[in-house]
Amino acid sequence: MQERLKNIQEVVRSKGLDAILISKPENRFYLSGFTGSSGFLIISPEEAYLVTDFRYIEQAQQQVECFKVIKHETPAFKTINNLLKELDISKLGFEANHLTFEQYTSFNENLECSLIPQKNIVEELRKVKSVEEVKKIKKAAEISEKAFESILAKIKPGVTEKELALELEFSMKKMGAESLSFDIIVASGKRSSLPHGRATNKKIEEGDLITFDFGCKHDSYCSDMTRTVVLGKPSEEQVNIYYTVLAAQQKALQRIKAGMKAAEIDSIAREVITSAGYGDYFGHGLGHGVGLEIHEAPRLSKEGDETLQPGMVVTIEPGIYMPDFGGVRIEDIVVITENGCNNLNTFTKELIKL
Numbered sequence: 001m002q003e004r005l006k007n008i009q010e011v012v013r014s015k016g017l018d019a020i021l022i023s024k025p026e027n028r029f030y031l032s033g034f035t036g037s038s039g040f041l042i043i044s045p046e047e048a049y050l051v052t053d054f055r056y057i058e059q060a061q062q063q064v065e066c067f068k069v070i071k072h073e074t075p076a077f078k079t080i081n082n083l084l085k086e087l088d089i090s091k092l093g094f095e096a097n098h099l100t101f102e103q104y105t106s107f108n109e110n111l112e113c114s115l116i117p118q119k120n121i122v123e124e125l126r127k128v129k130s131v132e133e134v135k136k137i138k139k140a141a142e143i144s145e146k147a148f149e150s151i152l153a154k155i156k157p158g159v160t161e162k163e164l165a166l167e168l169e170f171s172m173k174k175m176g177a178e179s180l181s182f183d184i185i186v187a188s189g190k191r192s193s194l195p196h197g198r199a200t201n202k203k204i205e206e207g208d209l210i211t212f213d214f215g216c217k218h219d220s221y222c223s224d225m226t227r228t229v230v231l232g233k234p235s236e237e238q239v240n241i242y243y244t245v246l247a248a249q250q251k252a253l254q255r256i257k258a259g260m261k262a263a264e265i266d267s268i269a270r271e272v273i274t275s276a277g278y279g280d281y282f283g284h285g286l287g288h289g290v291g292l293e294i295h296e297a298p299r300l301s302k303e304g305d306e307t308l309q310p311g312m313v314v315t316i317e318p319g320i321y322m323p324d325f326g327g328v329r330i331e332d333i334v335v336i337t338e339n340g341c342n343n344l345n346t347f348t349k350e351l352i353k354l
Contacts, residue, residue: 140223177216226331262304
């Protein structure tokens with residue numbers, strides 16, 4: 001935490017700000033270690049404060065080492081304004097992509113300083129993960145995989161998508177997950193053509209492709225994994241689509257490395273799918289960053305102009321989605337290295353026939 005604080009203080013200094021106000025929960029946690037649901041960080045090049053309410057004072061004092069903890073009254077801007085005046089802050093940065101318009105208006109009207117919008121100022125620091133962060137993501141991935149393996153025997157004709165999603169959630173939490181990374185996707189039969197098909201009361205049927213997209217949080221860090229299985233004997237086209245997606249993923253996994261542009265790795269996987277005649281059915285980007293949030297920078301897409309760096313953690317998840325037929329997606333999480341990547345997922349990617 002001390003190193004992270006020094007890094008953000010250097011950014012504040014380099015941008016000519018007197019201080020920055022951090023309000024986004026994930027950024028607040030990343031910089032301070034505070035897990036409470038309410039609070040603000042005020043960071044100047046020399047000092048750092050956590051301002052929170054009565055409910056979290058004791059918790060903050062236990063969790064936070066590098067910040068001075070201050071209790072705010074209601075409304076919070078009164079306490080914050082007094083602190084800013086005490087610190088002689090005239091130029092205060094804030095997270096423009098997180099603070100609501102109502103909050104901004106309140107602060108702008110009541111703080112005696114200039115508010116200067118900043119975008120992704122902490123997110124830039126979060127893009128490259130430390131060894132400890134990678135360990136936490138890997139543990140979350142391991143929990144997800146074990147939980148998925150444990151429910152495969154429950155995938156039978158007549159069980160509903162919602163029932164399978166509930167079984168998977170229960171299994172992940174029983175194995176140590178603190179929460180879900182996102183609402184579990186279970187999409188079967190023709191519904192598997194929906195990239196984000198939330199689980200419904202639809203019953204699983206013989207011959208269905210079934211896409212499971214799921215993840216959990218461990219020690220605040222997310223996992224994200226997708227596997228597509230088939231109930232019964234797959235058709236020739238189902239098999240062809242499945243192994244086209246797998247070939248696209250494998251080629252991306254073989255080629256991805258530090259120094260590449262995000263769009264370049266997206267195009268490598270996309271070309272495999274396009275060459276097989278399914279290009280019109282792969283409508284999303286190849287992947288995204290994962291960490292404290294399920295979707296972080298960088299984005300691997302056609303438009304991605306970011307250069308990949310060692311330590312970035314991203315998903316590789318090509319897919320084919322054919323309306324009135326079904327779809328397939330296969331997703332792993334990888335850590336970018338100088339010469340390739342380390343895959344944090346180990347679960348089989350051969351087509352599982354139940």
